[in-house]
Amino acid sequence: MQLVIISGKGGTGKTTIAASFAYLSENSIKCDCDVDASNLHIVLGGEDIKSEPYIGAKVAHVDGDKCTLCRACEDMCRYDAIKDGVVDELKCEGCAACTVVCDYDAIKMEDEVTGDTIITKTSKGILSRAQMIVGAEGSGKLVTDVRKNALSYGSKDDMYILDGTPGVGCAVMASVTGCDIALIIVEPSQSGLNDFKRVLSVVEFFEIKPLVCINKYDINEEVTKDISAYCEAKNIDLIGKIPFDTTVEKSINELKPIVLYENSMAAKEIKNIWKKLNDYTK
Amino acid sequence: MQIAVLSGKGGTGKTTVSTNLAKLINVRYIDCDVEEPNGFIFLKPQDIKSKEVSIPVPYVDEDKCIHCKKCVDICQFNALVHTDRVILFEKLCHGCGACRAVCPTMAIVEKDRPIGKIETGYSDDMECLSGTLNVTEPMAGPIISRLKGMIDDKTTIIDCSPGSSCNVVKPLLGVDYAILVTEPTEFGLHDLKIAVELVRKMKIPFGVIINRMSQEDNATSKYCKDDNINIIGTIPFDRDIAVMYSKGELLINDEKYKKMFTDIMSNIEEAIGCSL
Amino acid sequence: MKICISSTVDSINGLADGRFGRCPFYAIYDDETKEYEFVENEGAKAAQGAGIKAAQIVVDNGVDVVITGNLGPNAIRVLQAGNIKIYKMLGDKVKEQVGYYNEGKLISIDKPGASHMGIGK
Numbered sequence: 001m002q003l004v005i006i007s008g009k010g011g012t013g014k015t016t017i018a019a020s021f022a023y024l025s026e027n028s029i030k031c032d033c034d035v036d037a038s039n040l041h042i043v044l045g046g047e048d049i050k051s052e053p054y055i056g057a058k059v060a061h062v063d064g065d066k067c068t069l070c071r072a073c074e075d076m077c078r079y080d081a082i083k084d085g086v087v088d089e090l091k092c093e094g095c096a097a098c099t100v101v102c103d104y105d106a107i108k109m110e111d112e113v114t115g116d117t118i119i120t121k122t123s124k125g126i127l128s129r130a131q132m133i134v135g136a137e138g139s140g141k142l143v144t145d146v147r148k149n150a151l152s153y154g155s156k157d158d159m160y161i162l163d164g165t166p167g168v169g170c171a172v173m174a175s176v177t178g179c180d181i182a183l184i185i186v187e188p189s190q191s192g193l194n195d196f197k198r199v200l201s202v203v204e205f206f207e208i209k210p211l212v213c214i215n216k217y218d219i220n221e222e223v224t225k226d227i228s229a230y231c232e233a234k235n236i237d238l239i240g241k242i243p244f245d246t247t248v249e250k251s252i253n254e255l256k257p258i259v260l261y262e263n264s265m266a267a268k269e270i271k272n273i274w275k276k277l278n279d280y281t282k
Numbered sequence: 283m284q285i286a287v288l289s290g291k292g293g294t295g296k297t298t299v300s301t302n303l304a305k306l307i308n309v310r311y312i313d314c315d316v317e318e319p320n321g322f323i324f325l326k327p328q329d330i331k332s333k334e335v336s337i338p339v340p341y342v343d344e345d346k347c348i349h350c351k352k353c354v355d356i357c358q359f360n361a362l363v364h365t366d367r368v369i370l371f372e373k374l375c376h377g378c379g380a381c382r383a384v385c386p387t388m389a390i391v392e393k394d395r396p397i398g399k400i401e402t403g404y405s406d407d408m409e410c411l412s413g414t415l416n417v418t419e420p421m422a423g424p425i426i427s428r429l430k431g432m433i434d435d436k437t438t439i440i441d442c443s444p445g446s447s448c449n450v451v452k453p454l455l456g457v458d459y460a461i462l463v464t465e466p467t468e469f470g471l472h473d474l475k476i477a478v479e480l481v482r483k484m485k486i487p488f489g490v491i492i493n494r495m496s497q498e499d500n501a502t503s504k505y506c507k508d509d510n511i512n513i514i515g516t517i518p519f520d521r522d523i524a525v526m527y528s529k530g531e532l533l534i535n536d537e538k539y540k541k542m543f544t545d546i547m548s549n550i551e552e553a554i555g556c557s558l
Numbered sequence: 559m560k561i562c563i564s565s566t567v568d569s570i571n572g573l574a575d576g577r578f579g580r581c582p583f584y585a586i587y588d589d590e591t592k593e594y595e596f597v598e599n600e601g602a603k604a605a606q607g608a609g610i611k612a613a614q615i616v617v618d619n620g621v622d623v624v625i626t627g628n629l630g631p632n633a634i635r636v637l638q639a640g641n642i643k644i645y646k647m648l649g650d651k652v653k654e655q656v657g658y659y660n661e662g663k664l665i666s667i668d669k670p671g672a673s674h675m676g677i678g679k
Contacts, residue, residue: 137448202418
């Protein structure tokens with residue numbers, strides 16, 4: 001059973017909630033799909049037991065000895081990535097079009113490490129994550145590798161909790177494909193509602209069951225009502241409404257999952273949501 | 283003058299900062315968060331014109347094709363396959379033109395495939411642009427590049443997406459100054475460091491705005507001071523701000539916040555060394 | 559006729575591999591010579607389009623029938639374009655699949671599983 005937690009909009013509380021679920025389910029395998037800026041390990045702690053470089057792209061390299069500065073490559077490149085026989089690695093998309101037009105065999109495509117995939121042993125089980133190299137291409141491919149690593153630590157009958165990434169593009173698609181349930185964390189704002197609808201389309205495209213939870217719902221109860229109405233119209237189960245709670249920030253800064261704070265209203269609601277989720281995962 | 287607003291972590295306030303600053307000093311605003319653009323919610327531009335964005339994908343003329351498969355072999359993205367004829371997997375195609383260049387019989391032409399749109403409008407007399415990627419399309423890059431291509435010398439504020447991948451690199455190319463918006467939490471600090479690494483890698487001068495700050499003494503402020511990073515502004519942790527934001531309202535409509543952004547703008551002008 | 563079975567190793571005594579796009583080898587059985595040939599799946603390492611690359615390899619080897627566990631929408635599209643029939647494997651032994659096929663015990667696969675299932679369940 002693979003549960004992915006996404007949002008569309010950034011900063012809605014995915015990692016906070018994923019960390020809580022991770023904590024409440026010792027036997028689950030955790031996966032941090034937010035490879036650009038992975039945060040789950042900050043709260044779960046633990047020790048890195050494995051780290052491997054991941055080759056996710058190719059980059060063109062010009063051999064200065066063979067290059068005659070004819071600039072055929074510069075004319076060919078659609079990404080403005082070659083100038084004066086020098087490749088700008090940040091712009092190069094690894095398409096190899098330059099190699100096609102070089103008459104002097106001066107350009108070779110070389111593997112580029114785009115990040116490291118890491119396995120962290122936490123007190124609540126294995127966490128598979130990655131640290132992408134800043135500015136790298138192919139974050140979606142890195143997500144795929146992180147998921148593959150998580151699966152190698154379990155079987156198909158295990159519970160996998162995936163902390164997703166904001167957006168709707170390739171990284172999100174790589175995070176949701178093949179999952180059983182996508183829990184969408186929605187923020188009660190115009191932006192949040194806008195972004196929720198877009199990421200919901202992705203979930204529907206991949207034919208995954210969507211569930212919704214509104215975080216900090218009391219910041220704007222009107223938009224919260226709009227979100228509830230939208231879910232009802234689309235027959236999507238709204239399984240929780242978490243109140244705004246200053247204890248959450250405290251918990252993050254103390255590097256502890258919010259569910260450890262007994263008196264927190266947010267914690268209570270997250271525990272309820274987790275219980276409800278278990279009904280869907282049976 | 284191009285100023286980009288980024289963060290690393292999502293939800294720290296990039297759009298809040300970029301829309302309010304742009305409106306305050308009345309300069310062009312561009313929303314490069316093409317997966318989830320929100321800027322127009324706050325700027326509410328009128329007279330919106332929409333233009334489709336396409337990428338060129340290969341189309342094989344079967345009469346000219348000699349089935350040599352050179353196009354299949356050159357494609358680095360496995361977007362082409364050959365059974366009895368060449369087949370294209372369009373969503374994997376980056377529109378690079380390598381296949382067309384390698385074909386010995388010029389059997390490949392390119393056709394435009396739409397992947398999204400760019401909208402332009404005016405908020406009073408302030409020009410606003412926003413890119414939107416069609417849902418289920420994987421690649422945001424081409425839309426961002428197209429948006430960047432529309433920028434001329436006029437001062438522009440560029441609203442970026444969260445993260446630190448190629449989707450953030452593209453809007454940052456050629457930018458004169460970067461504003462990094464962060465929040466004083468452990469997550470915010472962790473991701474701020476990643477964003478700092480990116481702007482330093484790209485040699486872009488930058489400053490930090492700490493949003494949702496409740497205590498002056500926090501780990502993020504300390505990190506900035508220790509690492510010689512210019513804090514160009516702070517926005518307080520304020521429920522009223524959250525509520526205004528949730529309604530899609532510009533904060534500068536409230537005098538109190540207008541002053542706050544005016545002060546931030548002075549700090550930016552000082553940091554850049556010119557007025558905007 | 560050539561029958562291709564996605565395989566975990568390059569030996570007929572090995573276990574079949576359920577993942578068409580990411581299996582390490584293809585066991586290709588030629589029913590004229592009654593022999594197996596093993597081909598490495600270079601698509602397995604591909605960062606993207608693994609299923610497509612894998613399907614291309616199968617097409618290039620003149621295969622008529624594929625027996626596997628699951629495959630994604632891109633791979634199915636290529637195989638169907640190449641008029642290759644696809645069947646779901648029974649049990650997990652490479653050397654038994656041809657027998658099951660000849661006895662008509664295999665169910666055909668017409669619809670893809672989720673993409674990236676080689677990293678899925």
